[in-house]
């Protein structure tokens with residue numbers, strides 16, 4: 001049994017993997033959940049985590065994945081919901097299946113993972129949901145993603161209020177652009193605005209380390225009185241001029 005166990009959905013890539021590596025370096029035991037079964041097994045064995053394949057839109061798969069991780073490490077002290085994707089498209093011509101998928105993975109999947117984790121959460125456990133600047137900024141072509149991430153912010157507030165009586169804190173992080181496979185896909189598809197970096201007052205992109213450090217802080221005793229919040233990690237982008 002481990003002293004501190006962190007479960008990360010979307011743990012096979014990008015931010016999920018980065019947060020996992022940072023947590024392992026601080027002594028956490030880490031269980032990764034991802035839809036991509038091969039990738040999650042490979043990443044887990046590379047970094048020293050355990051793996052469980054599950055699609056966050058399928059509650060029964062999540063239940064089995066959490067049970068598997070808890071059987072290895074014991075109760076969960078931290079949950080990061082990082083599984084996510086985007087399907088940029090103009091709203092008027094967007095395929096309804098794409099709308100459904102984006103909302104299902106980013107919003108419904110976050111709820112299903114919180115619900116599946118709940119019976120295994122230790123007292124004083126903390127949940128960190130990965131939202132986005134898109135939750136609060138209107139970016140053309142990302143109406144489903146914006147709606148889903150705004151939903152994650154609302155879910156975070158309501159769950160924080162509901163689970164406070166169990167000593168469980170629930171917060172969210174809203175990163176700006178981070179260089180991960182998700183962002184690379186948007187660059188390849190010509191979706192990303194050319195000047196996205198020049199509009200960041202601190203003058204650079206958000207890094208995986210920026211997000212990992214904030215996530216670990218929210219999980220730590222230093223954040224024991226923070227719940228229901230969404231912290232935007234954006235170098236000042238959202239609230240500037």
Ligand SMILES: NC(=O)c1ccc[n+]([C@@H]2O[C@H](COP(=O)([O-])OP(=O)(O)OC[C@H]3O[C@@H](n4cnc5c(N)ncnc54)[C@H](O)[C@@H]3O)[C@@H](O)[C@H]2O)c1
Pocket residue numbers: 009010011012013014015016033034035036054055056057081082083084085105106109130131132133174175176177178179180181182183
């Ligand atoms: N990269 C950015 O610029 C950025 C900015 C803000 C927020 N985010 C959010 O951060 C989170 C992580 O994104 P990333 O950039 O690391 O992307 P990524 O594509 O590198 O990683 C996402 C992971 O989620 C997994 N996943 C997707 N659908 C799943 C499902 N149905 N069930 C289980 N796993 C699933 C993928 O297999 C992948 O391993 C997402 O929620 C994303 O919306 C990313």
